[in-house]
Amino acid sequence: MKSFSRFNIASLxxxxxxxxxxxxxxxxxxxxxxxxxxxxxxxSTKWYSSLWDNEGLLGAILASIExxxxxxxxxxxxxxxxxxxxxxxxxxxxxxLFSGLVSAPLIMPDIITGLAMLMLFVATQQFIGWPAxxxxxxxxxxxxxxxxxxxxxxxQARLQDFDPSIEEAALDLGAKPAKVFMLITLPIISPSLxxxxxxxxxxxxxxxxxxxFLSGPGVTTLPMLIFSSIRLGLNPEVxxxxxxxxxxxxxxxxxAGVVIHRQxxxxxx
Amino acid sequence: xxxxxxxxxxxxxxxxxxxxLRWQERxxxxxxxxTWLLIFFFVPFLLVFKISLSEPVLSVxxxxxxxxxxxxxxxxxxxxxxxIRMVTDPFYAQGFMTSLIIAAITTFGCLVLGFLxxxxxxxxxxxxxxILLLMVVLPFWTSFLVRVYAWIGILSNTGFLNQLLLxxxxxxxxxxxxxxxxxxxIGIIYCYLPFMILPIYSVLDKIDPVYMEAAYDLGCRPWxxxxxxTLPLSMPGILxxxxxxxxPALGEFVIPEILGASDSFMMGRIIWIEFFNNRxxxxxxxxxxxxxxxxxxxxxxxxxxxxxxx
Numbered sequence: 001m002k003s004f005s006r007f008n009i010a011s012l013x014x015x016x017x018x019x020x021x022x023x024x025x026x027x028x029x030x031x032x033x034x035x036x037x038x039x040x041x042x043x044s045t046k047w048y049s050s051l052w053d054n055e056g057l058l059g060a061i062l063a064s065i066e067x068x069x070x071x072x073x074x075x076x077x078x079x080x081x082x083x084x085x086x087x088x089x090x091x092x093x094x095x096x097l098f099s100g101l102v103s104a105p106l107i108m109p110d111i112i113t114g115l116a117m118l119m120l121f122v123a124t125q126q127f128i129g130w131p132a133x134x135x136x137x138x139x140x141x142x143x144x145x146x147x148x149x150x151x152x153x154x155x156q157a158r159l160q161d162f163d164p165s166i167e168e169a170a171l172d173l174g175a176k177p178a179k180v181f182m183l184i185t186l187p188i189i190s191p192s193l194x195x196x197x198x199x200x201x202x203x204x205x206x207x208x209x210x211x212x213f214l215s216g217p218g219v220t221t222l223p224m225l226i227f228s229s230i231r232l233g234l235n236p237e238v239x240x241x242x243x244x245x246x247x248x249x250x251x252x253x254x255x256a257g258v259v260i261h262r263q264x265x266x267x268x269x
Numbered sequence: 270x271x272x273x274x275x276x277x278x279x280x281x282x283x284x285x286x287x288x289x290l291r292w293q294e295r296x297x298x299x300x301x302x303x304t305w306l307l308i309f310f311f312v313p314f315l316l317v318f319k320i321s322l323s324e325p326v327l328s329v330x331x332x333x334x335x336x337x338x339x340x341x342x343x344x345x346x347x348x349x350x351x352x353i354r355m356v357t358d359p360f361y362a363q364g365f366m367t368s369l370i371i372a373a374i375t376t377f378g379c380l381v382l383g384f385l386x387x388x389x390x391x392x393x394x395x396x397x398x399x400i401l402l403l404m405v406v407l408p409f410w411t412s413f414l415v416r417v418y419a420w421i422g423i424l425s426n427t428g429f430l431n432q433l434l435l436x437x438x439x440x441x442x443x444x445x446x447x448x449x450x451x452x453x454x455i456g457i458i459y460c461y462l463p464f465m466i467l468p469i470y471s472v473l474d475k476i477d478p479v480y481m482e483a484a485y486d487l488g489c490r491p492w493x494x495x496x497x498x499t500l501p502l503s504m505p506g507i508l509x510x511x512x513x514x515x516x517p518a519l520g521e522f523v524i525p526e527i528l529g530a531s532d533s534f535m536m537g538r539i540i541w542i543e544f545f546n547n548r549x550x551x552x553x554x555x556x557x558x559x560x561x562x563x564x565x566x567x568x569x570x571x572x573x574x575x576x577x578x579x
Contacts, residue, residue, distance in 0.1 A: 078305055
């Protein structure tokens with residue numbers, strides 16, 4: 001188990017090549033001068049500058065960021081509450097249904113989730129006239145529900161990890177539950193709230209299918225925009241946009257990784 | 270000096286752990302996420318079920334209401350035709366079969382590749398592990414669409430794979446890799462691989478190396494030890510990884526749409542086309558319900574049972 005054999009090294013090389021070669025080809029050919037994405041002519045950054053002239057791109061990016069920020073923030077609150085209920089509250093009526101509901105979005109195919117949520121909004125529109133039209137709000141509501149499941153997963157793992165006797169000691173010494181939560185629970189689980197938020201943000205930013213079901217006229221998110229140009233085949237502008245996205249994500253994830261790694265090292269010391 | 274024996278009553282301070290909070294407080298905390306999920310994740314499925322039993326009509330919304338009040342009498346108009354169509358129309362049966370086969374192959378592919386990678390990471394020196402895991406997660410954070418798109422450039426007739434094979438003289442003319450079930454399978458394996466690696470890694474990481482040493486000491490060969498110890502002990506991770514890959518693969522829409530043949534219909538694409546192109550909401554709902562009842566719910570329940578046992 002502990003011996004790191006040549007076989008292990010080989011599977012790592014093959015595995016990581018499989019994971020990374022496709023992404024690298026996209027990045028390399030975003031600097032290709034030719035419109036033919038798979039044939040190299042010479043180095044150029046013209047596809048990056050032509051992104052600036054793409055009307056609608058900026059609007060789509062802003063819409064996606066707004067939806068992702070709102071969804072991630074609400075999902076962190078709901079997911080954390082759900083985790084506290086499941087980990088700390090013991091049994092209560094309807095616990096089984098609750099635990100099913102909070103984890104089902106994780107594996108539900110998004111096409112079913114999108115269809116089901118749309119049916120909900122169609123029905124509410126019919127009966128109470130709300131929402132008047134579909135768009136950012138309906139997409140956000142769906143993303144909140146989906147992201148709550150992911151935040152729940154991250155936060156409940158952290159809650160299960162730490163010793164409840166710290167909380168109990170504070171309660172014994174007379175602190176009110178709300179105070180215990182603010183002064184003890186929240187600081188301890190805060191790293192998981194940050195990673196939950198980031199995960200929720202990334203999920204929302206990446207979702208195409210649910211957003212397509214729930215968006216209305218005039219609202220296009222970034223994935224919807226990318227999808228409509230990918231459908232037409234290869235396009236060097238998409239390569240450029242994709243490279244920017246990959247760059248931003250890599251920087252954020254690596255920074256978060258370094259921070260977590262340092263924290264773990266300090267803890268182990 | 271105090272002498273503690275069995276009869277000395279220990280002074281235990283009255284405990285007020287979380288589960289002894291006053292019920293109002295508990296209720297406030299519980300009610301918010303619970304109602305949210307009920308409204309946005311439970312009711313919608315009841316509505317989908319209802320619509321699957323209705324008849325398509327040309328109106329907004331494009332289905333006939335099942336329940337109607339007429340002269341103070343509740344009329345219920347159920348239509349089972351959509352479900353009958355699932356069985357009698359070969360288009361849907363074919364779609365289900367294609368999805369099942371592709372999902373099964375991709376799950377197996379992810380399992381083999383994912384297990385190899387997870388196993389190698391566990392065996393790697395400790396200070397490498399963190400960066401190796403980070404590198405598994407990194408592609409998962411980058412845009413899903415970008416990762417699917419990348420494969421067009423690799424697999425197309427003028428793509429890198431064909432260019433490489435032509436250059437090496439292995440083939441004389443380009444092979445059609447793209448726009449068939451092969452490219453869909455590769456795309457799904459690629460996109461879902463991290464979902465397989467992470468759960469398997471987390472169980473492998475917890476296996477005590479003492480077991481392996483014991484097996485070797487008792488004369489077990491490496492392969493025997495693997496089959497008898499490592500594999501059974503990593504079963505929980507394998508099962509949850511398979512569920513995380515199999516179910517989304519079954520309903521996958523984006524990958525077949527971008528990398529697949531236009532005449533190959535997986536369930537996700539059928540739902541999308543019935544809904545957006547044909548505006549047949551009842552049939553789209555029926556496909557969704559059949560998929561839920563046949564695959565999603567049984568797998569979720571069996572996973573739950575399995576988790577409770579461990």
